[in-house]
Amino acid sequence: MEEPRHRIRALHTASTITVYQAYAPDIGLPAAREGRFPAAWKRDRMTWIKPSFLWMMYRCGWGAKTGQETVLAVEITRDGFEWALRHSCLSHYVRGLHPDRGTWQRQVKRAPARVQWDPERDLHLRTLPYRSLQLGLSGEAVRRYADEWIVSISDVTPLAHEIHALVRDRDLDSATRLLPRESPYPSGDDLLAHLGG
Template sequence: MNEPLPARQVRAVYDAETITVYQAYDPHIAEPALAAQTFVSPFKRERMTWIKPSFLWMMYRSGWATKPGQTRVLAIAVSRNGFAWALDNSCGSTPAADETHEAWKARLAASPVRVQWDPERDLQLNRLDYRAIQIGLSGEAVHRYVDEWITAITDITPLAHQIAAHLNKGDTATARDLLPTERPYP
């Protein structure tokens, strides 16, 4: 019998050195990033940038790479040390159970990283009972991400379109087989 998944657990593609996160952009941001293998202008470091380890959550957000401004989906290999720094320097998007709203607002203002947990998605992009982590980087965290943590950027838009095409034909088994293998992150 399968154990139910924890309500909040980071699940991702990772190896000994890196963890894969996803972002979706317009081609005018994605193309220079792919060429430079990091984010460069017109990417704006001044804005919060959200990274997502869940492939299906990214597909939900980008509509299988079809929504305006999100037609290119990038898989970004990030150093595990950088990912750990982000989590260690994060603040939740809502107050902790034992925290006053004022204390949380002060902690949020001082933190360069925001974490929120949104419903994970299944292959048809329906909500699941457990959550996927979303990590918002701002200030110092964006600079570290762009300058230090990124080790590779890959365009996975063709994979998103391929899986969506199989789903549109009703070929769920093939679509499922093409999904990146995500496992609980330690």
Template sequence: MTTTKIPARQIRAQYDSATLRVYQAYSDTIADSALKHQTFVSPPFKMERMTWIKPSFLWMMYRAGWGYKDEGQARILAIDITHEGFAWALANSCASHPEPGMDAQAWEALKHRSPVRVQWDPERDLHHRPLEHRAIQIGLSGEAVRLYAGEWIRQITDVTPLAHRIHALVSEGRLDDATAALPSESEYARD
């Protein structure tokens, strides 16, 4: 049996011909509003704050503790966005930290021009242990948040019950069943 090693930085996501799925975790108030409106509206969502989207289900589970970490992350939402929106976010991004040797003035200018931040954090397994490859996180601010809420979102689904079910399977040591229940994510390659 041969296994293919995942590159250190590869966007992996659940997607189809129309949309790509990202995840966010919110309080009941924000989640209920988003589900009702099928987008984020202010209030209760704060358009002026940076909002982070994550294509990796397991990274979201790590970040939100399967929806049990705190009340502000109790609800896990799956947000299906357009490929065009995702491409726009990447094209208008910069790294969340300056490159080594970059001076402060150049860094501030780059951040000012870039409404999107990208960072790569270690992907996680079912026990939240870090893996060798990384998962992308994308921080949207300013114009990017307005486009996200106003144009890119096609559907919002509450996947908290799925998160809790997989967590229960992991807690029971039923890792094969937990793995089988995970959303299918593959290398993001859009023609």
């Protein structure tokens, strides 16, 4: 079955969804240990969460990029995730989706969350012909994320390194078996209609 151009693919349960972030060890390790972000984590800046494990691997270079050496799997409530989607705006103007550029500019300034649809990646981190969600949280959304939505935080850096080693050894079957089991997120038409999904 052909993939739709825009779809949220994620590891999810009836009540939670797992998103990924990567940080320097001084942020990532305490977050995983305590199950919440440490005081050094900046609440006053936008934080981007990614439901796609392989897109996160592309972004952080399998946990090898400076400042992104600790890869976190953050399990959050679906209620919180869907609140962010309902209160989000696309990070770029789309003719036909937005009434005009000025309206979009006002929406993006007001919205506590932003959505980008980025090309999904394969095990070699090459682009695929369909896109996955990246969700930027700021202001009220960051506070809710840090204080209300988080169920658990896990350090998945060893998993990232293990999968990367298998890819380097050309053992793609074993690498695929270790990937988080992401499936289409049941978002419904109303949840993504204003986001081009």
